[in-house]
Amino acid sequence: MSQLEVRDLSYRFPDGTHALQQVSFTVEEGSFTVIAGRNGSGKTILLRILNGLIKPTSGDVRIEGIDAAAHPYEARKKFGLVFQQADSQIVGQTVSRDIAFGLENTGVSKEVLKVRVQQMLEMTGLTPHAHQRPRTLSGGEKRRLTIADVMAVSPGIIALDEPFSGLDYPGVLQVLHQLVQLNRSGHTVILVTHDLEKVLAHADTLILMDQGRIAAQGPVLETLPAAASCGVRMRRVPTAETIRDMTWLND
Amino acid sequence: MAERLIFHYHDRDTPLHRLDPRSKMFAMAVLTIMVFNLPPAGLLLIMLYTATGIIIAGMPIREYRRESLFFGMFALIIFLTRWWGSSMPLEALIGSLRFLTIVLIGMLMTETTSPDDMALALFWLLRRFSRRAAYGAAARLNLTVSFFPVIFDAVQEISEARKSRQEQRLRRPLQRMISMSTQILDVIIDRAEEISYALESRGFREDILHGELSWGRRDTLFLLLSTLCFTAATAAVLIP
Numbered sequence: 001m002s003q004l005e006v007r008d009l010s011y012r013f014p015d016g017t018h019a020l021q022q023v024s025f026t027v028e029e030g031s032f033t034v035i036a037g038r039n040g041s042g043k044t045i046l047l048r049i050l051n052g053l054i055k056p057t058s059g060d061v062r063i064e065g066i067d068a069a070a071h072p073y074e075a076r077k078k079f080g081l082v083f084q085q086a087d088s089q090i091v092g093q094t095v096s097r098d099i100a101f102g103l104e105n106t107g108v109s110k111e112v113l114k115v116r117v118q119q120m121l122e123m124t125g126l127t128p129h130a131h132q133r134p135r136t137l138s139g140g141e142k143r144r145l146t147i148a149d150v151m152a153v154s155p156g157i158i159a160l161d162e163p164f165s166g167l168d169y170p171g172v173l174q175v176l177h178q179l180v181q182l183n184r185s186g187h188t189v190i191l192v193t194h195d196l197e198k199v200l201a202h203a204d205t206l207i208l209m210d211q212g213r214i215a216a217q218g219p220v221l222e223t224l225p226a227a228a229s230c231g232v233r234m235r236r237v238p239t240a241e242t243i244r245d246m247t248w249l250n251d
Numbered sequence: 252m253a254e255r256l257i258f259h260y261h262d263r264d265t266p267l268h269r270l271d272p273r274s275k276m277f278a279m280a281v282l283t284i285m286v287f288n289l290p291p292a293g294l295l296l297i298m299l300y301t302a303t304g305i306i307i308a309g310m311p312i313r314e315y316r317r318e319s320l321f322f323g324m325f326a327l328i329i330f331l332t333r334w335w336g337s338s339m340p341l342e343a344l345i346g347s348l349r350f351l352t353i354v355l356i357g358m359l360m361t362e363t364t365s366p367d368d369m370a371l372a373l374f375w376l377l378r379r380f381s382r383r384a385a386y387g388a389a390a391r392l393n394l395t396v397s398f399f400p401v402i403f404d405a406v407q408e409i410s411e412a413r414k415s416r417q418e419q420r421l422r423r424p425l426q427r428m429i430s431m432s433t434q435i436l437d438v439i440i441d442r443a444e445e446i447s448y449a450l451e452s453r454g455f456r457e458d459i460l461h462g463e464l465s466w467g468r469r470d471t472l473f474l475l476l477s478t479l480c481f482t483a484a485t486a487a488v489l490i491p
Binding site: 048051053073076077081083085088089091092093094097100101102104105106107133149150153 | 260262365366367397442445446448449450451452453454455456459461462
């Protein structure tokens with residue numbers, strides 16, 4: 001059984017517009033999947049359905065065997081979602097209070113909460129900012145905080161919606177480094193972006209979306225030729241020899 | 252994102268910030284009642300008490316001035332309409348001072364008390380009547396207070412964006428007001444939707460409160476001081 005199974009997923013807006021049509025794919029444990037496509041291709045709606053925030057018009061989402069539409073609360077413990085706008089997701093008055101928010105909602109004991117918040121601060125390098133107001137953090141730090149928020153409740157899968165948007169070069173490096181570390185420690189990463197060049201060196205699966213449908217999916221190098229027709233352009237298309245050199249990370 | 256100051260909680264280390272939210276809520280409730288019921292001498296004492304609080308809380312008064320302009324204008328309207336209606340300028344002045352004092356008390360409360368702490372205090376107050384209703388009221392208060400900055404930021408962003416596009420303030424004011432209100436409403440609804448999804452995604456539950464209350468000696472002292480001030484203000488009523 002795959003960690004995430006999506007079968008014939010469709011979503012129609014109340015005005016009748018189709019946002020998703022017959023979307024099916026699977027994600028394996030420990031993989032790094034990139035979902036790309038032009039604006040309005042249904043990527044954000046797809047993530048919200050996977051997180052159980054929106055009920056699909058038809059189709060089925062199973063996260064580690066749990067039906068996301070029927071048991072959204074349980075599904076969210078397994079599937080953490082980092083929103084595109086960090087400010088929407090940050091609710092705490094300080095960095096550590098913000099990380100604690102999700103844990104408190106799951107009802108963990110105070111001892112566990114304290115340890116887990118400390119772990120997340122260390123993991124994301126935010127310990128020096130623990131008592132700082134989140135609004136005073138930089139873009140990259142805010143994004144790392146939202147990753148810490150989501151990872152605090154230990155989901156097996158972490159999905160990120162355009163995590164590099166609005167970030168400067170150091171900000172992109174901080175976030176990318178974090179994601180690669182998470183993936184190396186065994187977490188499944190799903191990343192929605194149209195900025196393929198930043199992430200392809202680390203991804204193993206690519207899903208291309210166009211007009212609410214999956215246009216192509218599979219291993220990165222095999223799927224990449226279809227990218228241009230889905231509104232995703234790359235300055236240079238990598239080969240098996242050059243793809244690893246595309247990384248933005250030095251290590 | 253814009254950084255508005257007014258009606259935002261600011262995490263500072265001052266005696267007022269360290270107080271238990273219940274003592275501040277109690278003081279705020281009594282002050283508000285007294286503002287509306289005391290004659291001018293009592294009102295002046297309450298104003299003095301609130302002003303002392305503002306200084307102790309370290310509120311950046313200069314920065315607040317511009318953002319408080321709206322309330323100043325409103326106080327002026329109250330003064331003019333009451334003066335026009337009653338022909339008694341002193342009574343009109345007291346009316347607008349009462350309004351400004353209430354605004355200052357509200358600013359002091361939101362500046363020094365986090366939304367989480369306000370929710371905890373409200374829950375503590377209402378829990379004896381109905382736990383479920385208390386959770387609901389506390390969660391609603393928390394969300395509402397947390398949402399203030401979003402509204403203020405949206406208003407500021409939109410008004411600055413329109414200004415940068417050469418919008419004339421005095422040209423067709425009614426049309427401008429309608430267009431701007433619609434735009435602000437659109438942005439606020441969008442952000443509210445995004446925030447509600449994010450909260451749901453993070454497992455937000457109405458029946459789980461965040462943080463904890465701790466009543467200390469400083470709270471008892473604060474209540475004693477407040478009672479002293481309230482008594483003095485009430486005595487001012489009795490002394491002819």
